[in-house]
Amino acid sequence: AQSVAQPEDQVNVAEGNPLTVKCTYSVSGNPYLFWYVQYPNRGLQFLLKYITGDNLVKGSYGFEAEFNKSQTSFHLKKPSALVSDSALYFCAVRVSSGSARQLTFGSGTQLTVLP
Amino acid sequence: NAGVTQTPKFRVLKTGQSMTLLCAQDMNHEYMYWYRQDPGMGLRLIHYSVGEGTTAKGEVPDGYNVSRLKKQNFLLGLESAAPSQTSVYFCASRGAGNQPQHFGDGTRLSIL
Numbered sequence: 001a002q003s004v005a006q007p008e009d010q011v012n013v014a015e016g017n018p019l020t021v022k023c024t025y026s027v028s029g030n031p032y033l034f035w036y037v038q039y040p041n042r043g044l045q046f047l048l049k050y051i052t053g054d055n056l057v058k059g060s061y062g063f064e065a066e067f068n069k070s071q072t073s074f075h076l077k078k079p080s081a082l083v084s085d086s087a088l089y090f091c092a093v094r095v096s097s098g099s100a101r102q103l104t105f106g107s108g109t110q111l112t113v114l115p
Numbered sequence: 116n117a118g119v120t121q122t123p124k125f126r127v128l129k130t131g132q133s134m135t136l137l138c139a140q141d142m143n144h145e146y147m148y149w150y151r152q153d154p155g156m157g158l159r160l161i162h163y164s165v166g167e168g169t170t171a172k173g174e175v176p177d178g179y180n181v182s183r184l185k186k187q188n189f190l191l192g193l194e195s196a197a198p199s200q201t202s203v204y205f206c207a208s209r210g211a212g213n214q215p216q217h218f219g220d221g222t223r224l225s226i227l
Contacts, residue, residue: 034215036215036218043119043218043220043221044205044207044216044218045218046216049215102160103216107157
């Protein structure tokens with residue numbers, strides 16, 4: 001079985017400050033990890049993924065995430081937050097094998113960037 | 116590019132009614148998925164398909180049926196709607212390999 005935990009339902013940060021949205025995972029086997037963002041009344045949009053290789057992954061809109069195998073974490077980060085980054089963020093995991101490559105999503109973290 | 120298109124966008128049903136949600140993708144993707152999104156629960160997989168003519172159960176399949184008669188379309192059916200099926204439904208598709216899933220904008224379904 002695979003699972004994802006996003007321990008914070010809500011994260012508030014001031015514009016211009018660095019932001020971190022936390023994610024930890026549990027899988028049997030090698031994890032493939034994803035971050036998605038959801039704006040109001042829209043579907044999820046892909047931000048970045050970790051498959052293999054460099055532990056620091058860079059994605060869209062200046063976001064990056066660090067894969068930490070020993071801590072089973074994949075935290076999303078951005079050096080300087082924008083008000084427009086305010087949205088719902090989802091972490092997702094799947095194992096490297098399996099025909100359908102099913103994703104398991106976390107419960108989501110609402111990020112609010114304050115002007 | 117249209118990507119993934121879901122119809123309808125909104126619907127209100129009475130308990131016991133039936134309906135079909137349509138998902139269409141124009142990216143020639145093999146894999147398609149139906150999720151439901153409920154507050155505080157993230158997305159839960161209802162059914163999925165690994166190719167035309169195939170379907171399989173996900174995490175929460177009860178009360179739903181699906182069909183994939185054409186590669187570009189994935190239909191989700193509710194035979195006898197229940198209030199517990201009030202939710203936002205998302206369709207997604209994915210290409211081969213490690214490509215990410217692409218999502219539609221959802222169908223907001225209320226069952227009274």
